[in-house]
Amino acid sequence: MIRVRFAPSPTGSLHLGSLRTAIVNFLFARKMQASFVLRIEDTDQQRSTEESTRVILDNLQWMGITFDEGPFFQTRRITSHQEYARSLVQNHQAYQCFCPQNEGTNEAFQSKDPCRELSTQAVEANLRQHLPHVIRLRIPDTPIVFHDLIKGEVSFQGGLLEDFVIVRSDGTPTYNFAVVADDHDMGITHVIRGEDHLSNTPKQIALYHAFSWVIPYFAHIPLILGSDKTKLSKRHCDTAIEDYKEKGFLAETLFNYLALLGYTHDPANPILSKEDLIKNFSWDKVSRSASQFDLQRLYWMNKQNLDRLSEEEYLQKASSWIPDLPFTEEKKNRIALLSRNQVKVWSDLPAVFSIFQTYSLPLAEAHLLLSGNQSVSPFLAQVKNELSLSDFSLDSIQKVIEREIEQLALKKRDAMQWLRIAVTGSTVSPALYETIQLLGQEETMHRLGIFLEQRQ
């Protein structure tokens, strides 16, 4: 039985890079019909918070990433970790180290810790005195080679790894130790994680050797970079999932984008469903190099996804983003549908509603389009007159406007833009006839009146 896990540490919100790791785990698990385990790595007591655990869980649920087991919490397994450490010390695979904690003496690397060869008597004497100590793994002097599902063969020279700490002086296990113990106990067969863990892998393999445990498969996913090719951080853009949720991206867009970032795909057809992504998942499609995060492409993908929604789906998903206005549901829905093409993310919705909400006189730049043209006022005045007598059906609104354009021998393109500016106060709006109808006769008259007046 194949078993994989996603193991975030709850020291902040879920990062885009972590999310991609979760996605790859998820795709592989579902493709292989494997068990997917969620484990919260909270061994850093200083920085771990329940709040971020909750946020991470929420984000994963929002993304539709489901688990078969968990969440398990690493700290609940401390006694088990300590058992393992004791057995390692008994077998001389690990040893107590009584050296004082290095305080920033970032000097040349010492491969051999002085406590490594301490006699049993000396160790016992120290323990009797309750001297603070850590437990270090005794790392053999042999090269470590493993096959990574993404990187291929990776080899580390022996003798270069230090005897790293597996249990801190306060008795808690360190990350590299806890991971190995947990992955083993949980029967994890494939360890899929970010490339920042690649250099940890030989240490962890040394632990597997020490315990004579079966070594799992490893897959190290390249990192996501920012626009300057350094590791993606807040300096570049938002990195937390909830930021994208709050901006009004669809979860499926983020999933789709991240799944295809650094992944071979048909460029002519980059919008894929979760099911297709699962079906087509394969390790040889995962790029070996890091990729840059491209926000513009994410926006583009979201627009593509929005365009594919049916009207019902669109309105249903849009509903929580539609501003609270004294309009009927029907009117709100009509506005939402009419303005669809101006919405790339849901947070664009309030802006497109604003022209129906309040009338503000056009900005200076819009006025520039109108200045100097003698036909603007007569045309608008005529339209106002005619519309006031009209039954305000879509059909008659259109007929009135087109008739005036014809009578004054105007270019439709120009005249429509004048009218748009006058009625909406903006150079951009949804389709004008519909917009005018939605505004209603009274409001349209009112706005044209104000506009003509201030144009005197």
Added chain:
RNA sequence: GGCCCCCUCGUCUAACGGUUAGGACAUCGCCCUUUCACGGCGGCAAUAGGAGUUCGAUUCUCCUGGGGGCUGCCA
């Protein structure tokens, strides 16, 4: 510094060792058009550098350069 990973248009990516090095996003121009958006057509744009192997290298090998990661009693 040491160890490890990586390197094709600005970005994401194609290319059994043989292609005019392809596509998509972005950008620019044109068309469509009632503005925006969509769509259509077209332009600009890449094999990091140098050796080697080979009839032939984006592809294989080595060196240099660049980027990243690890080098914590963080994960």
